[in-house]
Amino acid sequence: MYKIILNGITNKYEYDELIKVFLKPNQYELVCDSDFVSDEQGKTGAEQDEKEFEMILVFDKNEKNVLLRKIYLSLSKLTGKTPTWGIHTGVRPLKLVGELYKKFGSMEQVTEHLKDFYLFSDEKIALLRDTYAVQQGILGESDVNAVGIYIGIPFCPTRCLYCSFTSNQVGEQLIQAYLDALHIEMEQVGKGMAEKGWIPESIYIGGGTPTTITAEQLDKLLKAVHAHFDCSKLREFTVEAGRPDTITREKLEVIKNNGVKRISINPQSMNDQTLELIGRSHNSDEILNAFDLAREVGISSINADIIAGLPDEDLGDFEKTLDAMIGLSAENITIHTLAVKRASKLIDLDSDFHYKQAQIVNQMLDLSKEKLSEHGYIPYYLYRQKHMAGSLENVGYSRPGFEGIYNIRIMEERQTIIALGAGGITKVYYPDENRLERIPNVSNYEIYVTRLNEMIKRKDDNLFRR
Incomplete structure (x- = not known):
């Protein structure tokens, strides 16, 4: 057990994120000035018998990145680890x-x-x-009147073992009530955008799993998009159809007939035992069938998400999944490093799982980079998450010309992204100041319905009337 003291620091959060790359939470105690509370004898509440600690490390206040460097170098020497992302703990x-x-x-x-x-x-x-060069080559700066739109459908057929997103398993009546509210928010946001002269550059319908809703509901939703938003200069329209067990020919035809050219079919793994273990209600054959259906209908761009580091999978299992996606000629293949989130079932089963997976995940990411490069895929966007195996990264690969515009914009944070629906967080970009302001919707779908007018007013006050 180590004790790490940060003198002159009151907010230890970012430093703690770096320390957790080197040490498990049960291997150290981190204290800063805000942890010390004087008592009548002049002692502090954070004091502990120093004999309990194997080593005490003390760092004095400094500029944030300088202090992070000192912590990194000390812990690297102590543990022998050299994390590849250095002192960077952020998402982007x-x-x-x-x-x-x-x-x-x-x-x-x-x-x-x-x-x-x-x-x-x-x-x-x-x-x-490499990734930055691709992004600059295809996008550059966003037009001042262009925005991204995210529309959230927070429903899934089942909840996966690793999932921490807004995904609920509910009945038809509750789904319809949510969609009715969502249509109202879309209409009001569309009016606000028209008044400002804003038009969408990209529209992304995500979740959850949007194809959980019926074909009729999906058709009504997509028609509402065209009714409420000026899509005349739309560069990209994506619908997540992530779960193969929610995909039908009728839904794919609805998607195609409403002008959507890009979808996601996300197998995560092509190993049936893994799919059962992580709580997916489909098998690998259904994934293949979903791809075949999408191609027959005429969907021109398919993204496939796969996860490195799933429970009980070795390098051969991961390679099988990767080879299958390459063989299916998915235009985008996104390699996700497993992240063990606080709201997931997996963390309840094993809170240290992501530490144990570091070595195998690193091998999986190396393999994916090598194989995808050999088959003409290029990295086009990248981001990190907390509690990722090996403290590594997620990388989106694409065949040239099929890069996901929304994915790049949401990660670079240099364009306003308007989010509708439960769990959506609108991010307003101020280019002159290079900063963002967040306008959140509530995450619970039932509360979203009952407080819809409040969600609309938040956007009116902080987005359209600013």
């Missing part, structure tokens, strides 16, 4: 690349700074440079 390392490029004006200087100051590995720097 590519955003850092953009900020540094704006500062230095030279990718060579950016590379040097990432390596020498942020302590990124050469491999991660190369991945960032």
Whole structure:
């Protein structure tokens, strides 16, 4: 057990995130100034018998990144670990690349700074440079009147073992009540956008699993999108059809006939035992059938999510899934590193699972990069999450020309994204100040229905009337 003291620091959160890359939570105690409370004898509430600790590490207040470097270097020496993302604990390392490029004006200087100051590995720097170049080549700066739109359908047939998203298993009546409310919010947001002269660059219908709803409901929803939003300059329209057991020919035809060209079919794994273990209510044959149906209907772009580090899977199991997605010619293949979230069932079963998976996940990510490159896929977006196996990353790969615009925009945070539905968080971008403001909807679908007018007013006050 180690004791780590941060003198002069009152908020230890970001430092704790870095320490957890090196040490499990039960291996250390972290204290800062806000943990110390004086009593009548002048002692502190955070004091403990120092004999209980194997080692005590003390760090004095400094500029945040300088202090993070000191912690990283000390713990690296202590544990022998050299995490490949260096001192960076955030979700968006590519955003850092953009900020540094704006500062230095030279990718060579950016590379040097990432390596020498942020302590990124050469491999991660190369991945960032490749991905950043792709993004700049296809997008550049967002038009001042262009926004992204996210529409959330928070329902799934079952809840997966690792899931922490808003996904509920409910009856038809409750789903319809939610959709009725969502249509009202869409109408009001559409009016606000029209008054501002805003048009969507991309529209993303996600969840949950949007194809959980009926074909009739889906058709009404997609027609409402066209009725309420000016889609004349829309560059991308995506519907997540992630669960193969929710996909039918009728729903795919509804999607195609309403102008949607991009969908997701997310197997996560092509191993039936794994699918059963993680709580998916489909098998690998249904995944193949869903792809066949989508191609027959004429869907031109399919994304497939797979997960590295699922329980009981080895490198061969992961390779089988990867080969299957390449063989199906998915236009996008997103490699997710398993993240053990606090709201998932998996963390209740094994809170240390992501620590145990670090080595095998690293091998899986290396294999995916090698194989996908060989088959013409390029990395086009990247992000990280907390509690990821090996503290690694998620990478979206694409065949050239099929890069996901919404995915890039939501990660670079340089465009307003308007989110509708339960769990949606609108992010308003102020380009002159390069900052975001968040306007959240409530996450519970039933509360969203009862407080719909409040959700609409939040957007009126903080988005359209600002």
